[in-house]
Amino acid sequence: MAKISGKHVLLTAILYVYITAVAVTARLLPSELPLHPYLINGQHKPISKIYDTSKYGILQLGNGLANTPQMGWNSWNYFRCDFDEKVIKETVDALVTTGLAKLGYNYVNIDDCWAEPTRNSEGKIVPDSKSFPSGVKDLADYIHSKGLKLGIYSDAGLYTCQIRPGSLKHEYDDAALFASWGVDYLKYDNCFNLGIEPEERYPPMRDALNATGRTIFYSLCEWGVNNPALWASKIGNSWRTTDDIEDSWESMTTIADINNKWAAYAGPGGWNDPDMLEVGNGGMTFEEYRGHFSIWALMKAPLIIGCDVRNMTAETYDILTNEEVISVNQVFLNDLLTPPSSSVIFANEISSDPLGVQGKKVDSYGPDGCYQIWAGPLSEQRFVLALWNRCSKPSTITANWGAIGLESSTTVSVRDLWKHKYVSLNSATSFSAHVDAHACEMYILAPVAAARSAS
Template identity: 40%
Template sequence: MFRNRWVKSRLTALVCALLVGLVVSPPAASAASGAAPITKPPMGWNSWNSFAGAIDANVIKQQTDALVASGMKDAGYEYVNIDEGWWKGTRDAGGNIVVDTVQWPGGMTAIVDYIHSKGLKAGIYTDAGRNGCGYYYPTGHPAYPGTGSEGHYDQDFLQFSRWGFDYVKVDWCGGNAEGLNARTQYTAISDSIARATAQTGRPMVFSICEWGGQQPWDWAPGISNLWRTSGDIIFWGERPAMSRVLTNFDSAQHASAQSPGHHNDPDMLIAGLPGFSDAQNRTHLSLWAISGAPLIAGNKLTEMTAATRATLTNREMIAIDQDPLGRQGTKVAEDAQGLQVYSKVLSGTGKRAVVLLNRTGSAATITARWSSLGLTGSATVRNVWTATDLGSFASGYSTSVPAGEAVLLTVTGTDGAPTGRQIVGAQSGRCVDVPNGGANGTQAQLWDCNGQPQQAFTYTATKQLTVNGKCLDAYNRGTTNGTQVVVWDCNGQTNQQWNVNSNGTITGVQSALCLDANGQGTTNGTKLILWSCNGQQNQQWTLR
């Protein structure tokens, strides 16, 4: 989490679109990685959104009991995560954490034992820096000193493991304020967790909370289980807002980074907080479920309404989020601005989860076409929130979606033929290729055709050419000769739209320039650019 409003300027709302089915798993965590061997996004509860630093053993016990009594445990919520405020910042002469036994009678082992006695797992919090958020940004929060582990990584994470914790969240307030490099620090923490696990035999889920400023989706999958992609979904003292839910949802659209046990994290849930309606709660959970995001509740479980409980424990929604394929749903259509269709491939044959999201200020009809979902023939549709079978439809399903809300569906039909196609240069005989995992700004190139995912493009109904969860893009919206052709998070802009023409050219919708092998190059590594169409063979392409 982050605590100060100036950090808001770091947020960038990204919307990623990818025709369903093209997902590349990140490198597997190495033997030295601290990532626990989980396969699904974590589900549980965290103390921060409702209690901030005002926590003690009684608060945690009450919420633990309510998690069980509410049916959330039976629905799959298993972690009780103690956030900042648990530690007063004192160390002894040996540098060991000193726990306030008034706040935590019996120490942290006692509260962990209580959580475990309920059949649940326990989570703890620290910061990657020397100090934590309360040290740097105390204004407006209950008084508590900042806490951080920098300089004590091996010592602290071994202590957490010995106390019995199953999950650790590591914040970035200190790392940010102290000018640290996120990848370096979190890799060191991952190594410390791995060493602690080797000593205690207790693996811990590793949650990176870096806020997305240093693009953790590019490096965190190999060292952690989940990584925050944005700032806080709610700031202490504010009321929840759907605009923040949408911003955080957009920030987490990095489908190529996600795989079973490694998840983009758009932050904790605010469902059930005062000021959020039941319809907003359902929309919020629809977006997190289609993303395969962690479901970490943050409301006061002891005061939860029946409607909130029903939303959080909806088994069909949870099954979508927890689907064993571990895919992240992606945007597959936006026929009009703000009227969006997201689809997620589910395990089994011909199964999809679909969200129809209306970002506009008026109710509107949104259509999900089976061709955009990778299905062929007719398909049956079910509304998740109403638990209603809606029938069989020949080519798609349309419904009116209220302003600012979403409809969550499951669709069952017949998988179509694979949609990933190679783009082959007529002059070179080589394929359009996106090297090195395809981070934002990676320039497309020619390479020997090899059938790998970085050469499998999908041409969508909205004229995007998608690969590995990103869109082929005219860099910086360029419209002049020599503009680099790169990949970037899909955003619906015209510099990411392409006409695939019958004469063999591929032209940018915005620029009307041709996709071109630079300098008429034909060798591996030749870069792709935009250039005025001239009829030459280096501007001729075949999709096969």
């Protein structure tokens, strides 16, 4: 097993101080669940029973990675097999110059088609000579020089999905090769698997990666066939819960619903993966893409960009760079904004979430349940709330406190994460908003902590 990094230990210590220092007065519904494993020494009240965290924190991989869901970029959704080292380097440059890298999009992941169709005479995978004439090591050095990390792709089968060499029965040799190149991330697919159960095929690569001595993020891409949320937490840092996403409203919403079922199994160290972002690829509207990004952030899903970041529209850039939405998904140790002046003191609405509980759909009503309320608990007794209109007409959607996990008498401030402003400083019992068709509005609810002294 790879050693837990000093950075991981430091982060744990920081979060300990951060969490135990918080004191707020919001009242949550009673719960029979045990305290969340990451709420140290019982300083927080238990999370409402709406959010089952009984499986949280069971990860045993122990490589010190994935304290938050991974962020980055992947070649597949936009380029498929039509890319080369020039495209990858230009993408790296674009991640840096647009500021995406500073926001946490730090993995640059090369998907299928990077390798020659066959292994060489020594049995090693060889980079495609036309697409990567300089080799993967040279590309890794370039990526690292920009402060980013390289991800690569292989398969837990005889071949990859695009008929390149897979790593089944070659795990230790391939892992050592990837490590020698400076690879930081492995996406491990599921094609041509000979019918061998995934619980048998995926652990050998975990052991092989750990044996290299290099810390490498391990992303299982089993497509949710054998319900990996039930077993993959002992094997990888994330696991695909669904089939491949497509750039359409139907695909995106279906995948969100499938991933929602496994909310109880995600947490720091290991995350449910509903596949990469399609934001910016052209198959959905701006409102649909904004909802896509909102729900993925709320579900603590990996935020892996799948568009051509060298040629983003302004709308795509605005979605992918929304720091307030990203903060729901990640741990930012510094506040993004200062709470407003008012006659009350608020818990910190804008700080990010070291809690790491996957949000979920908590209520729905209307035609076929298309007026949806998605929510999740955050640190400091805050909640993230998404009002998602999956109907074809605009509507007002109402979230009642009981559905979210708050007692009806609790008073909260409400910050709109897309408008970047407070829309209420004293909401109680429920919150309503007008939501356009196929749109999603997203908020942080933070409890009013105490009256400010008049003296």
